[in-house]
Amino acid sequence: xxxxxxxxxxxxFLAPAVIALAVxxxxxxLYAFYTSLHxxxxxxxxxxxxxxxxxxxxxxxxxxxxxxxxxxxxxxxxALPLQIFIGLGIALxxxxxxxxxxxxxxxxxxxxxxxxxxxxxGLLGQVMFNLKFGVxxxxxxxxxxxxxxxxxxxxxxxxxxxxxxxxxxxxxxxLVLLAGLTTVPGEVxxxxxxxxxxxxxxxxxxxxxxxxPGLVAVLILRTADTLKLFDMVFTLTRGGPGSATELxxxxxxxxxxxxxxxxxxxAQAIILLIITIILxxxxxxxxxxxx
Amino acid sequence: MAAAISTKRSIGIxxxxxxxxxxxxxxxxxxxxxxxxxxxxLALESPPVWVFTPTLSNYVSVxxxxxxxxxxVNSLIVAVSTTILAIALGLxxxxxxxxxxxxxxKDLWFWFITNRMISPIVLALPFFLIVRQLGMxxxxxxxxxxxxxxxxxxxxxxxTDQFRAIPYELDEAASLEGAxxxxxxxxxxxxxxxxxxxxxxxxxxxxxxxxLMFALVLTRTKAKTAPAMAVSFMEGxxxxxxxxxxxxxxxxxxxxxxxxxxxxxLVRGLTMGAVK
Numbered sequence: 371x372x373x374x375x376x377x378x379x380x381x382x383f384l385a386p387a388v389i390a391l392a393v394x395x396x397x398x399x400l401y402a403f404y405t406s407l408h409x410x411x412x413x414x415x416x417x418x419x420x421x422x423x424x425x426x427x428x429x430x431x432x433x434x435x436x437x438x439x440x441x442x443x444x445x446x447x448x449a450l451p452l453q454i455f456i457g458l459g460i461a462l463x464x465x466x467x468x469x470x471x472x473x474x475x476x477x478x479x480x481x482x483x484x485x486x487x488x489x490x491x492g493l494l495g496q497v498m499f500n501l502k503f504g505v506x507x508x509x510x511x512x513x514x515x516x517x518x519x520x521x522x523x524x525x526x527x528x529x530x531x532x533x534x535x536x537x538x539x540x541x542x543x544x545l546v547l548l549a550g551l552t553t554v555p556g557e558v559x560x561x562x563x564x565x566x567x568x569x570x571x572x573x574x575x576x577x578x579x580x581x582x583p584g585l586v587a588v589l590i591l592r593t594a595d596t597l598k599l600f601d602m603v604f605t606l607t608r609g610g611p612g613s614a615t616e617l618x619x620x621x622x623x624x625x626x627x628x629x630x631x632x633x634x635x636x637a638q639a640i641i642l643l644i645i646t647i648i649l650x651x652x653x654x655x656x657x658x659x660x661x
Numbered sequence: 662m663a664a665a666i667s668t669k670r671s672i673g674i675x676x677x678x679x680x681x682x683x684x685x686x687x688x689x690x691x692x693x694x695x696x697x698x699x700x701x702x703l704a705l706e707s708p709p710v711w712v713f714t715p716t717l718s719n720y721v722s723v724x725x726x727x728x729x730x731x732x733x734v735n736s737l738i739v740a741v742s743t744t745i746l747a748i749a750l751g752l753x754x755x756x757x758x759x760x761x762x763x764x765x766x767k768d769l770w771f772w773f774i775t776n777r778m779i780s781p782i783v784l785a786l787p788f789f790l791i792v793r794q795l796g797m798x799x800x801x802x803x804x805x806x807x808x809x810x811x812x813x814x815x816x817x818x819x820x821t822d823q824f825r826a827i828p829y830e831l832d833e834a835a836s837l838e839g840a841x842x843x844x845x846x847x848x849x850x851x852x853x854x855x856x857x858x859x860x861x862x863x864x865x866x867x868x869x870x871x872x873l874m875f876a877l878v879l880t881r882t883k884a885k886t887a888p889a890m891a892v893s894f895m896e897g898x899x900x901x902x903x904x905x906x907x908x909x910x911x912x913x914x915x916x917x918x919x920x921x922x923x924x925x926x927l928v929r930g931l932t933m934g935a936v937k
Contacts, residue, residue, distance in 0.1 A: 375761050379842050383761070384769070387754035387813055395776060395810050398787035405787060463678050476679045479686040481927055485920030487871040489888040490909040493895070494689050497696055497902055505692055508708040541686060545928045587932045598780040601873040605892055619782045619874075626786050627878060639783040646778055 399643075402636045410633035425637035435638060437613070438621040439645075445528075445617065446596040449535045454588065456536070457543030458581075462573070464544070465551040480541035488538075492605025495534050496521065524614030527607050531615050534602055539595075543588050550584035551577060586657045590650070597646055618642055693913070697906035704902040719907035729908050732890040736912075739801055739886060740869040743808040747865050748858060750809070751816030756846045758817065759824035760832065770821075776814045784810060785878045792879060799881040807875050812865040819864065819930060823857025824850055863923040864930045867916050887912045 406426070409419050429435050460480070464473055483491075499506050499520035507517040520526045554577055562576045600619040603609065609616035609624065616624070622642065626635030696704055698715035723729040757763075758770060788807055789798075797803045827850055835845050876889040885893075891908045894901055920927060 375763070375842060380757060380761055380763055383753040383757035383842070383846075386750040387773075387817060388769070390750050390809055391773070391776065391813055394806055395784070398784050398791060401791060402783065402787040405790065460682055463675060463682075466675065469672065469675060469679075472676055472679045476682050478921060478924060479683045481920050481924040482690065482917055483686055484931070485867055485871075485916050485927070487873075487888055487909075487912050487916060489871075489873040489891060490693075490913050491689075493891060493905055493909050494693055496895075496900075497906060498689065498692055503705055503707040503709050503902075505709050511708070537685070537689070542928065542931060546932060549928060584932075591932065594778040598782075600780075600782065601871075601888070604873070604877075605895065619780055622782045623785070623874070623878075626782075627789075632786060632790060636786050639780070639786055642780055643783050646780065647775075650775065650778055 402639055405632050406636035406640050408633050410631070410636070412630035412632060421633070425633050426641070429634060429637045429641060434613070434621065435641075438616055438618045441528075441616065442596055442599075442618045445532060445535065445599075446593060449532050449539075449596070450589070450592050452532075452536050453540045453543045453592070454547075454585070456540050457588075458547055460540070460544035461547035461551055462569070464548050477545070480545060482541075483538045484542045486538065488601035489605045491534050491538055492602040492607075495530060495602070495606040499530050521607060522611055524611055527611060527615050531603050531606060534606070535596075535599070538602070539592065543592075546584040546588055547581055550581040554580045586653075590653050590657075593649060593653075594646065597642065690913070690917075693906050694910055697903060697910045699903050701901060701903055704906075719903040720911070723904050723907050723911075727890075727894075727904070729887065729890055729911065732885050732887045733911060735801060735884055736870055736886040736888075739804045739808065740866045742801075742805045743812055743869050744862050744865040746805065747809055747812035747816045748862060751813050751861075752820055752851070752854075752858070753846065755817045755820035756824055756842075756850060758821045760845075760850070761842065773814050773817050776810055779810075781811075781874050785874055788875070789878050798879060799884045801884045803879055804876060804884065804886070807879070808869045808872065811868055815864050815868065815930065816861040819861040819926075820854060820857050823854045827853045860923055860926045860930065863919050867919055870912075870916055 407421060407423070408425075409417065409421050411417070460476075464476060498504050501507065501517060501519050501522065504520070506520065511517065518526060520530050559572070559576060562572050566572065596617075598619060599617055600623065603615055603617055603620055604623075607615045609620040613621075618638075619642075622635050622638045625631050625638060695711075695715075697719055698717070699710075699713060700716060700718065703710060703713055754773075758766065784807065788803075792798055792800075792803050831849050831853075832845050835849055840848075871888065872886070873888040873892065876886040877892065880886065880889060887908065891905060891912060894905045894908065923930075
């Protein structure tokens, strides 16, 4: 322990960050709570009035809210297993020895999707999946599949946003799992390889324990990020057709900024926040129990 | 002999698989860039053309006629300022979290990190109302401040880690000499933590540069950032795909360069708060 720490010193170190986050992070949250207790429509600002928890009860009984919530989790439940499955495959390929140049090249190319601006991913989606001049329809045309109306059809549009989520985040999962694989001690792996040539046995009994922390991280972060997902879907489909791809963040944005109902939107946002916190707590309880 | 052939074959399969991965990751970028080099007529060709004479006309017209240049400058100002601010505010806090024992440290740490989990829409709503009241809509300063909500946690996370990695003996030696925490922070830990500072700066820059929702909600014309600009091309029936892809390319190139520079630490940074 270096020099005895006075309260003042500690305050000096922590205060700038704490005060900044309190002002820009917590302050607005409190204001959102205030708004959520009112009738607050941007087009009828003269009629602001206190409603108590009325906005909350109407959100909680609103099927549109729960449908958007359901869509968000459907997206997670479809995309996450795909990301883990393909990501694990990529990690196993990259974890094999030899072919140094190719492995470096693959790793570098994997870095690109996850750094790409989400909004640009959505725009790219519009261009590539376009019904008439999209390259995707051209490519599947070569194997005899007729042009598909990707963005105009509800189910297809949902498939397209899942596709881009998988494109963008599978590399992340792959690199996280690869980092896990490299923590397997060399001797342990070699000993196991002398015992069996079956890669599945090695994966299940030797490598899996080292992958668990990475998988937990992926689960937590993908859940949080799917609840946050906005940019890519907004630029790709604006939540449509109809409400087929309207995830929770898009729905709140629509209610708040396109229907101008800030009161209801704030109530929805606060409920989303509570759900996020509960999920985070559950994850922490389940996965970090011993800690 | 048979073994040699099978190794050769397995190497072949391995290379083929890696090529598939690379192709899959890179193809959208290839398509983005080639579309940006097509005239509007060519971009709307059905089926799409693969071989054509490239033109830079989309770049010229978005940069100089449509004002994308200005939005890129806005994005740059916002991303650089918020990064500097996040580092200035976050570094001392990271030092305290790494080096000073105090009560409530765990809770404070947890609070910093959970900011990453909160959906930006939760903050966008009240921020819009507050900023409107203050007359600060369409103002770069507003964006610079609100981006701190995700940049501060990332700086604190990466730099705390970095400070912890510095040998404690250095601090002890200095404190035996009578150095205060401020002095240890400035003269010993800070110079050694520079790699972490650089990585967190790159992250902060990438996140700010890529951000769309706050920019969409909080800016109109003057302070519009490049991603918000790209979205505003999406109105009407005859979408200018070449222009949209040219703008997209201009937005994406800087982040890709930064991501490649920080590629080793990218995963570590993105798993913030979820691994210890």
